[in-house]
Structure formats: C-alpha cells, structure tokens
Amino acid sequence: MFRYLSTALAACAVAAAPAAAQGNDLSAVQRHLQGVTTMTADFSQTDRNGQVLTGTLTWKQPGNIRFQYQKGVPLLIVAEGGALTFVDYSVKQVQRWPIRNSPLGVLLDPSRDLSQFAKVVPDADPRLVSVEARDPKHPEYGRITLVFARQADAPAGLMLQGWVALDSQNNRTTIRLSNQRYGVPVAGNAFKWVDPRRTAGRK
Template identity: 80%
Template sequence: MKFLIAAALLAPAVVLAAPVGAQANDLATVQRYLKAITTMTADFSQTDRNGQVLTGTLTWKQPGNIRFQYQKGVPTLIVAEGGALTFIDYSVKQVQRWPIRNSPLGVLLDPGRDLSQFAKVVPGDPRLVSVEARDPKHPEYGRITLVLARDAAAPAGMTLQGWVALDSQNNRTTVRLSNQRYGVPVASNAFRWVDPRPTTRR
C-alpha cells in the first residue's frame, strides 16, 4: 500500500520524504484529528478489487458509529454501532457482525487508541499525510491506510480524504471522500438498521 494510495486519491506534486520528527508530529496531529471529530458527513466513492465502483453517503459520529448508505439500487448497508460492525445484504437476507476492533475501520472509530502503538506515517506528498495502521499481533484483521489533506479550516488542521483497506486475503477496497462536513446534526436513530432475517427486527 505505500504512497501510491495517496497518489490515487489526490494527484501529487513532487514526492518528498518528511524527516522522522515531522512524521511523528504528523501522527500526533492525526490522533488529535480523530479525537476532535464529533460528527462528519461525506459523499463516498468505493472501488473494490475488481474495479467495481459504488457511491453513497457516509455518516460518522464519534465514538464508534459510522454508516455507509449506498446508492439507490444497491441492496447492502454497513453500520458500526455498539462496538460491532454489521454488514447487511438485503438481496439474500443475510447479516454479518464482528467486533469493530477486528476491522481496519477500528482505527477511525476508537479515537482513544494510541496510534503510535500500531500506526506509522508513510512518506509522500507534503500536502498529504498518509497513515498506515495494522495490528502486528493480528494480521488477520487486515490493515488500512488513511489519507488526510492539510486543511487549516478542518479539525486539528486536517481533513480525511479517504482510505485503502487491505484484508487478510489481500483484497483491496479504496474509499474516496468528498463534500466533508464537520459538526453537523446527526439523528439519534442514524445508525439503526432493519434486520432482513425473517424472525427478528432491529
């Protein structure tokens, strides 16, 4: 995953490696950014390993809540709430759940975790900060590279541009964000979902 990920999200100028001290400062700034988020909404574009592109709307509320509402006609939904990440496929009436901490998205949804223990800055375009995170004790959780742009108007002077997640089978998913809005009202029921299985509803 290296800096090519950032290049895919925002075309770089000259690629320069930041000094180690600057990288440590950038990692600390990303930590402050994650802690500073209360709510965020954005449009997203998701590209899977086969090149299929889906779009939709992201709703994010710290700590631990996120919703990927896909475009009309896509019968899937991804929601994180209550410490679990849930994938709902309405076309086949299936639900899969696993702990958020076991997912690459855990780095976004648990701002209290110390990034310095499991993440590093990937050198690259000085306009961007790319942070690769993975749990060395659990490679099966996969890894994620967050790409943030320096933005004085955003929390902690950065704004999340997207990420690339790589699972344990090396399946890559790229998410690009646009129209990011911070501190917007989010309804209390925004992370609820309807269970498509016959006997239960949520």
C-alpha cells in the same frame, strides 16, 4: 490522490523527512480522530475488481459509522455498539464482527494510541498526510491507510480524504470522500438498521 511511490522513491522520502515531522503528523492525526464529533460525506468505493459504488457516509464518534449505498444497491454497512455489521438485503444475510477486528477500528476508537500500531508513510504530495495502521499481533485484521489533506479549518488542521483497506487476503478496497462536513447534527437513529431476517421491526 492515492498514488504510491516506488520502493526507491519511498526510501528517499523517508530519509528526507525528519522523524520529528513524521511524529508531528501522527500526533495531528490522533488529535483529528479525537476532535471529530460528527462528519457526513459522499463516498466512492472501488473494490479489487474495479467496481465502483457510491453513497453517503455518516460518522459519529465514538464507534458509529454508516455507509448508505446508492439507490438500487441492496447493501448496508453500519458500526454501532462495538460491532461492525454488513447487511446484504438481496440474500437476507447479516454478518457481524467486533469493530476492533476491522481496519475501520482505527477510525472508530479515538482513545487508542496511534503510535503503538500506526506510522506515517511517504506521499509524493506534501499537502497530504498518509498514515498506515495495522495490528502486528493480528495480521488477520488487515490494514488501512488513511489519507488526509492539510486544511486549516478542519479538526487538527486535517481533512479526511479517504482510505485504502487491505484484508487478510490482500483484497483492496479504496474509499474516496467528497463534500465532507464536520460537526453536523446526526439523528439519534442514524445507526439503526432493518434486519432482513425478520419479518418486521428494527434492531
């Protein structure tokens, strides 16, 4: 699914794809992000070393996402209140930074105009739409390539399949989604997390 074309093939694909069609696809991705209220899915995460972790994803617009890793993995990633939080319970470490400074910002702020920082990239499979987003003014934020499948009953006719994120050091993380469900109820406390630096209580 996450195949990349050679430079030559990519150039041919760009030439063959009318600019209007690419613009329509980018507009559809914008409508998708604006049309999502909630989504849950299973995810598989592959890092630069090939390590694979799995878990469940909960997403609620605007600005909330949770990666709950498989049992036995002491990690948690949560976005809420404008901040993205990474928690490592094994060492009682918490890292937080603004969502807008993360590649995930493109998913979590549907009000942003994609045409200002994103573009459709060629994909060998016409059933897929791939969009690369990055802030040219802040390359240190990294970039993300979102992959969607065309599916009529999904928001704006697109089903999010996953993404590939590159940080400023070119460390690649690939997320693949399955069992996606849109518009499902999400508990009010779904994005709360236990702070390991405290003896008790929740943030």
